[in-house]
Amino acid sequence: AQSVTQPDIHITVSEGASLELRCNYSYGATPYLFWYVQSPGQGLQLLLKYFSGDTLVQGIKGFEAEFKRSQSSFNLRKPSVHWSDAAEYFCAVVAIIQGAQKLVFGQGTRLTINP
Amino acid sequence: KAGVTQTPRYLIKTRGQQVTLSCSPISGHRSVSWYQQTPGQGLQFLFEYFSETQRNKGNFPGRFSGRQFSNSRSEMNVSTLELGDSALYLCASRSRAGLLENTEAFFGQGTRLTVV
Numbered sequence: 001a002q003s004v005t006q007p008d009i010h011i012t013v014s015e016g017a018s019l020e021l022r023c024n025y026s027y028g029a030t031p032y033l034f035w036y037v038q039s040p041g042q043g044l045q046l047l048l049k050y051f052s053g054d055t056l057v058q059g060i061k062g063f064e065a066e067f068k069r070s071q072s073s074f075n076l077r078k079p080s081v082h083w084s085d086a087a088e089y090f091c092a093v094v095a096i097i098q099g100a101q102k103l104v105f106g107q108g109t110r111l112t113i114n115p
Numbered sequence: 116k117a118g119v120t121q122t123p124r125y126l127i128k129t130r131g132q133q134v135t136l137s138c139s140p141i142s143g144h145r146s147v148s149w150y151q152q153t154p155g156q157g158l159q160f161l162f163e164y165f166s167e168t169q170r171n172k173g174n175f176p177g178r179f180s181g182r183q184f185s186n187s188r189s190e191m192n193v194s195t196l197e198l199g200d201s202a203l204y205l206c207a208s209r210s211r212a213g214l215l216e217n218t219e220a221f222f223g224q225g226t227r228l229t230v231v
Contacts, residue, residue, distance in 0.1 A: 036222075046221075090158065101171070102171060
């Protein structure tokens with residue numbers, strides 16, 4: 001079954017430092033992958049998505065992600081984090097379940113920014 | 116353009132009661148999906164409605180039901196509430212149903228349901 005694993009439940013980085021959030025997926029064919037961000041008390045906002053083509057994907061707010069088929073990974077990166085990046089981040093894959101497409105989410109990674 | 120609106124934002128109910136949550140999608144969007152978010156289970160898909168018809172369904176008991184009206188607004192109902200139903204319920208709207216890779220899902224802020 002298609003699934004997503006985010007190995008890090010909580011990550012703390014200093015403001016201005018670089019960031020990498022890990023995401024591993026399990027899917028037989030070419031996956032459709034997403035990263036969402038959720039600020040406290042808010043819904044989910046799409047950061048970026050990968051469907052095909054260039055394996056390095058640029059998103060909003062200065063984020064990027066790299067699809068690596070050999071490692072079944074889709075890690076999210078940002079060269080320099082800002083205090084406003086503190087939030088929970090979710091990786092998701094489109095899964096075919098009972099013949100219908102659904103978004104399957106990872107458990108999320110909570111990002112804390114130290115001043 | 117207004118975003119996805121969910122009402123109410125917060126709700127407290129007693130075990131055994133029923134509850135109805137509402138979601139108004141972005142104007143022009145005809146697909147509405149519902150998700151349950153809990154600390155233990157994370158984000159889980161409940162169901163998707165398009166043009167007043169349920170298109171997809173997640174693995175939830177029959178106590179969870181929904182419907183969609185002709186104006187695309189959707190309601191989700193949970194009957195005989197259990198403590199474990201306490202969660203953030205999120206809805207997402209898309210301009211159309213079909214392949215998820217073709218249309219972005221926009222999420223509302225959610226309704227936080229507490230069952231006591």
